[in-house]
Amino acid sequence: MPPLPLYLQIADQYQRIIHAGGLKRGDRFPSIRHIMQTQQVSMSTAVQACHVLEDWGLLRAKPRAGYFVENTDAHQPVASGLRPAANDTTAKPQQDLSQRYDGLHQFISEWMAKAEQYPVSIDFMTAVAAPRSYPTAQLNRAAASVLRQHPDILTTFARRYGHPKLRTVLARRSAERGMTLQAGDLTITHGCIEALNLALRAVCSKGDVVAVESPTFYGVLQALEAQGLQPLEIPTSAEHGLSLDALEMALDSQQPPVRAVICMPTLHNPLGCSMSDANKEALVALCRRYQVPLIEDDIYAQTSAEHVHSKPAKAWDSDGSVIYCSSLNKILAPGLRLGWMAAGRWQARVEMLKYSQSRYLDELGQLTAATFMDSQAYDRYLARFQARLQQLRQRAVQAIAQHFGNQVQMLDPTGGMMLWLRLPDHVPALQLSQLALEQGVLTSPGPMFSSKPRMAHFLRMSFGAVSEEQIEQGIAILAECMARLAAAPTSH
Amino acid sequence: MPPLPLYLQIADQYQRIIHAGGLKRGDRFPSIRHIMQTQQVSMSTAVQACHVLEDWGLLRAKPRAGYFVENTDAHQPVASGLRPAANDTTAKPQQDLSQRYDGLHQFISEWMAKAEQYPVSIDFMTAVAAPRSYPTAQLNRAAASVLRQHPDILTTFARRYGHPKLRTVLARRSAERGMTLQAGDLTITHGCIEALNLALRAVCSKGDVVAVESPTFYGVLQALEAQGLQPLEIPTSAEHGLSLDALEMALDSQQPPVRAVICMPTLHNPLGCSMSDANKEALVALCRRYQVPLIEDDIYAQTSAEHVHSKPAKAWDSDGSVIYCSSLNKILAPGLRLGWMAAGRWQARVEMLKYSQSRYLDELGQLTAATFMDSQAYDRYLARFQARLQQLRQRAVQAIAQHFGNQVQMLDPTGGMMLWLRLPDHVPALQLSQLALEQGVLTSPGPMFSSKPRMAHFLRMSFGAVSEEQIEQGIAILAECMARLAAAPTSH
The missing domain is CATH 3.40.640.10 (Type I PLP-dependent aspartate aminotransferase-like (Major domain))
Incomplete structure (x- = not known):
C-alpha cells in the first residue's frame, strides 16, 4: 500500500488520540494554527485533516468558534478509505451529511455539504435573484386566475411534451x-x-x-x-x-x-x-x-x-x-x-x-x-429586473474595488448575476471560502468549476439574491478573511 | 444480408407501387383483408406491413375508414432498416411521430405512437381516475391558501430534498x-x-x-x-x-x-x-x-x-x-x-x-x-374515492361478463383501477386493440407489459378515467371487434 497522504496521517494521529480518551466529546479541538505549528504542515494540510475528522464524525465545526470533538464512538479506519463505494450493498446505511454527495465530483460535493453545515447570513453562492426582484405579485395573480379558469388542472393528467x-x-x-x-x-x-x-x-x-x-x-x-x-x-x-x-x-x-x-x-x-x-x-x-x-x-x-x-x-x-x-x-x-x-x-x-x-x-x-x-407586462418587468441586477452588479464591483484594491482581478461583466475574481497567488480560494463561511458568508470557490486543479485562485460571487447592504458587508468580511490568510504562513 | 421479413417485403412492394405512380396521394389503400387475400399472408403480417408504410410517411390511417396514400415524396429504402440509430449524428432530423419513441422498447413505443394518431373517445389505457373522483375543489382552495400564506413561493428557490x-x-x-x-x-x-x-x-x-x-x-x-x-x-x-x-x-x-x-x-x-x-x-x-x-x-x-x-x-x-x-x-x-x-x-x-x-x-x-x-378531510375523501373506484370496477366486471361471457378470463381484483383479461387463443390482443382504436376505444395490449412475446393474448383495461356509460359502450365495442377478429382467417 502506498504511504498515506500527509493530511490523512495527521487525521489518523488525532483519531487515535480521541479514541484513546485524550480528547473528549465537547472538548475544543486544537486550532488550525496550532496544528500547523505542532505538525509543521501547511494550512491547507491542516484544514484537510480537520475535514477528514469531520467526515468521520469525530469533529464538528462551530461557526466563528472552531472545531469541537463530537462523537468518540464514530470510527472509521484510515486504511479503508474515506467513502464507501456507491454500489457497495454491504455498506452501512449512509447517515452523515457529507455522504449525500457521495461519488460525484468530490470537491464540489464536499463544498456543498460543508455549506449546509453553517448558518449562512450572506449568500453569494445561489445564482438567482431575490423574490422582490421577480414579478411575485403578478405571478400569484396569474396562478390564481389559472386555477379559476382551469378548475381541473391539479387533478388532470398533464399532457405530453409540455x-x-x-x-x-x-x-x-x-x-x-x-x-x-x-x-x-x-x-x-x-x-x-x-x-x-x-x-x-x-x-x-x-x-x-x-x-x-x-x-x-x-x-x-x-x-x-x-x-x-x-x-x-x-x-x-x-x-x-x-x-x-x-x-x-x-x-x-x-x-x-x-x-x-x-x-x-x-x-x-x-x-x-x-x-x-x-x-x-x-x-x-x-x-x-x-x-x-x-x-x-x-x-x-x-x-x-x-x-x-x-x-x-x-x-x-x-x-x-x-x-x-x-x-x-x-x-x-x-x-x-x-x-x-x-x-x-x-x-x-x-x-x-x-x-x-x-x-x-x-x-x-x-x-x-x-x-x-x-x-406586455412581461417586457416591462424584464426591463426592471435587468436594471435591478445592473444596480447590484455596479454596487458589487465598486465594493470589491474599494475593499480589495488591485489585489483581485475581475472582468466587469456586461450582464448576469455573478463576478469571477482572480485572487492573489498566495490566497487559495478554498481557504478563503472556508474562512468566510465560518463568518456566515457563502461563496463558490474556483475549484468547483473545473475537474482539473486549475481554478485554485478564483472565486465566484453571485450578487442576485442579496441586498446592497449585504454586498457591502459580505465583501468587507471577505477582504478581512483574505488579509488574515495573507498573514498566515503558507509553506511547511 | 438475411432475407427481409415477410411484412417488410410486402411494404417494399407497395412503396414501389406508390413511387411508380400506381397509387396517388389521397387514394384509398387496399384493405387489410385485400392484402391478406392477394398476398396470402396473415392479418398480423398485413397489419405490420401497413404500419411500416405509415412509419415511412406513405400511408395515413383514418379512423373507421382505413388507410390512405399520404405523401408520395416520402421514401425510405427498406435495406436501411426502419429506424435510424439513436446516436447516428448523420441521420436526418426526425420528424414523424413514430420516431418520438425511437430506441425504447419498440412494441410499447409503436403502440403509444399509434394511440396518438387516432381520436380517442373512450380511454381504457390511462391509469388515473377522472378529475371528478379527486378532491378538485378542496385542492384548489388549498393551493389558493398556500399562495396567500407564502406569497414568495413561486419566486423563491425550492429547498433541498422536498x-x-x-x-x-x-x-x-x-x-x-x-x-x-x-x-x-x-x-x-x-x-x-x-x-x-x-x-x-x-x-x-x-x-x-x-x-x-x-x-x-x-x-x-x-x-x-x-x-x-x-x-x-x-x-x-x-x-x-x-x-x-x-x-x-x-x-x-x-x-x-x-x-x-x-x-x-x-x-x-x-x-x-x-x-x-x-x-x-x-x-x-x-x-x-x-x-x-x-x-x-x-x-x-x-x-x-x-x-x-x-x-x-x-x-x-x-x-x-x-x-x-x-x-x-x-x-x-x-x-x-x-x-x-x-x-x-x-x-x-x-x-x-x-x-x-x-x-x-x-x-x-x-x-x-x-x-x-x-x-381529516383527506381520510374522508380517500374513502369516497375508493368507493367510487369499486363502483366502476364492479360495473366493468359485469359488462365484461355480459358482453364476453366465458370467452375471456379475468381475476376479479380486490382494488385498483384496472382489469387484466385473457383473450381466447385465436384473438391476438394487438389486433383487437388496433380494431378497437379505429373505433375510438383505447386499451393496452398485453405485449406492452413484457419484453418477451408472452402476453400476446392479454389485454389491460383501466376503468378509472371513464364513466359508467363509457364502460358499457366501450366494452360493447371491444366485444364487437373480437367477434370480427374471430371471423377473420388467421393463417397464411
Missing part, C-alpha cells in the same frame, strides 16, 4: 432572439438542468468524452460524472469565451473522440463573458463540420438589457445540430422550476427519454408562466 | 401502513417514475440484470431499456404475485447476477393482485439474504379500502435494503406530478443523483398536497 400555450409563448419569444422555432420543436423540462441531462443522454453513451468550457458551471461537471461521461476542458477566456482553436484541435485529434460540446456562449457561468456573433456562428459551423452535437446552455442571456436581444448559437443552426437548453429559473421564477429545450434532430429521442425518466410537468406552473409571458 | 411539511405528512401517514419513516428519510420526486429511475441509477450500472415481474408495468421496461439495463422476467401469477421460488433460483444462479429486484407487491399493475403478508416478508428476507436491493413500487395500494392499511414490503425492511417508491398521482392529484421515495441505505446517493438530474420540485404543489393530506 403545455401548448407555454410552448407557443416560448417559441414566439425565441423569435425575438433570432431563433426560428415552432411550439412543436420545444420540450418543457424540470429546469435547465434536466434539459442538459436529457441532451447528454440523447447523444452520449457511458465513457464518452464531452468538451466543456474551462471553467464551466459545476452542475455540468456533476451531470457528466453522474452519467459516466468524461469532461474534456477547453481553454476559455474571460474576454472571448471558448477558444475555437483549442476546440478544433480537440475535435480533430482527441482520442477517444469528442461526442458532444457543451457551451454557454452568452453570459457564461462563471466567467460572465459572451462570445461575439462571429464566434457563435463559427462555433456552430465547427461542430457541424465534425458532426458533433452542440449543447447550448443559454439561461443568463436575458438577465441583461445588453443581451436581451442577443442571438444564441442556436440562431445559426440550419440543420438541427444544436440542442438549445434554457430555463425561466433565472429570469422569471426560481420557484416554478421550468426549463425548456429545442433538441433539433434529437427531439424524438429527447422526448422519449423525458417520458421514460419523469413524464410531463404539472400544468399549473406552466400556464402561470405562459399567462404572464404572453403579456 | 418541502419539509410534505415529507413530514408522508412519513406520518406511512406509519399507518406499518412503515417507520422520518421526514428526513424521504425524497420528493417527479412522480413515481422518477423515483424508480433514481432507484435504478443508484444501484445499477449499464448492462446489469434487473429482475422484474412478468407481466410488469411497461414504464419499468422503458426505464430499464433507457438506462441500458437488462430485464429478467420472473413468473408472476394473478393469484399470488411474484413467484418467490423462481426469484430465488434467479438470485442463486443467474449469470450475470441479478443486481436489483423491482416489484409491486400490492395491487400489481397490470395483474391487480397482491402478495400475502407472509410472502412480502419472505421477499424482503430473500433479497436481503442475497444482498440485492428490492425496489418496491406501491402506487396503487391506497386505491382500495381493502388495502388502505395493508403493509408494503418496506414494512419488513430492518436494514434499509428496500427502496420504497410511491406517488400521489393515482390517489390524490395526477396534475401535481408528486412522487416520493424512501431509499434506505441508498438515500445519500439517490439525493445526489436527484440533485444532479433535476434539482428539487416546485413548492406550491408540495405544500398544496401537504395542506390537504394533513387534514
